[in-house]
Amino acid sequence: MGTFDHCPVHDAIQVLQEKWTMHIVRALLDGPMGFNELGRTIGGCNPATLKLRLDHLEELGLVARTVHSYMPPRTSYELAPSGVALQQVIDAIDTWAREHLPEPAAEAAQAS
Amino acid sequence: MGTFDHCPVHDAIQVLQEKWTMHIVRALLDGPMGFNELGRTIGGCNPATLKLRLDHLEELGLVARTVHSYMPPRTSYELAPSGVALQQVIDAIDTWAREHLPEPAAEAAQAS
DNA sequence: AATAGTGCTATAGTTAGTCAAGCGATGAAG
DNA sequence: CTTCATCGCTTGACTAACTATAGCACTATT
Numbered sequence: 050m051g052t053f054d055h056c057p058v059h060d061a062i063q064v065l066q067e068k069w070t071m072h073i074v075r076a077l078l079d080g081p082m083g084f085n086e087l088g089r090t091i092g093g094c095n096p097a098t099l100k101l102r103l104d105h106l107e108e109l110g111l112v113a114r115t116v117h118s119y120m121p122p123r124t125s126y127e128l129a130p131s132g133v134a135l136q137q138v139i140d141a142i143d144t145w146a147r148e149h150l151p152e153p154a155a156e157a158a159q160a161s
Numbered sequence: 162m163g164t165f166d167h168c169p170v171h172d173a174i175q176v177l178q179e180k181w182t183m184h185i186v187r188a189l190l191d192g193p194m195g196f197n198e199l200g201r202t203i204g205g206c207n208p209a210t211l212k213l214r215l216d217h218l219e220e221l222g223l224v225a226r227t228v229h230s231y232m233p234p235r236t237s238y239e240l241a242p243s244g245v246a247l248q249q250v251i252d253a254i255d256t257w258a259r260e261h262l263p264e265p266a267a268e269a270a271q272a273s
Numbered sequence: 274a275a276t277a278g279t280g281c282t283a284t285a286g287t288t289a290g291t292c293a294a295g296c297g298a299t300g301a302a303g
Numbered sequence: 304c305t306t307c308a309t310c311g312c313t314t315g316a317c318t319a320a321c322t323a324t325a326g327c328a329c330t331a332t333t
Contacts, residue, residue, distance in 0.1 A: 083311080084312070085309080085310065096312060097312090097313080100311090119311095121310055121311090122310045122312070124311060
């Protein structure tokens with residue numbers, strides 16, 4: 050196990066597969082946002098997890114956190130350059146999804 | 162905000178963010194594999210979860226399962242056309258990772 | 274005849290994510 | 304001036320998701 054080839058794709062997948070991470074990135078590609086605003090935008094993520102993800106992304110240098118004022122609390126999160134570069138990944142997913150992903154709405158409407 | 166905005170990217174992310182899913186796809190991009198072989202290739206995924214993911218991917222039509230013989234058990238999993246199309250997504254992640262993802266710091270012996 | 278391998282499944286246990294509430298301060302609305 | 308909502312979180316209890324291990328019914332290899 051020690052002599053394992055270091056594989057960038059593998060590491061990237063490890064990060065991107067964490068729940069909500071890609072949703073967060075996608076939301077931030079539209080511009081900086083506050084904590085709660087971001088939570089509302091991606092829809093359904095609880096603050097605990099959201100903070101976890103943002104901290105991780107910040108640690109990796111993909112997201113930058115800026116505190117504008119402590120009280121009243123005002124913070125904004127935005128993508129760092131390496132985060133913005135994920136646009137190409139999101140785009141690839143978008144393209145793929147439109148061409149190949151079956152619509153769940155159709156199944157839901159026709160639910161058996 | 163609509164009652165439900167159907168968004169392909171969102172749905173795609175929901176699928177791709179499931180743990181091991183992208184690893185599975187990446188492994189299968191190199192060709193069909195048996196169940197255990199696949200498990201070994203992606204490394205660390207337990208059979209229960211692996212089966213769950215494969216069933217889901219099959220249900221979505223991204224993966225095809227072929228039983229060659231029941232006893233002794235021999236099955237192979239391979240990507241359907243819409244699964245193969247995910248190559249572009251994996252490629253995008255690969256490109257991004259090489260350029261922007263910081264190394265986990267364990268090894269930095271190699272340079273050029 | 275013993276061993277290792279196949280594709281799983283079952284059960285129990287651990288980890289990761291969720292829900293709800295709340296805090297200290299503030300600005301807006303009544 | 305007094306609610307009320309809002310900001311960015313934090314905490315603690317809960318639950319869903321994932322993991323580890325064992326085992327089955329068999330075969331091919333040794």
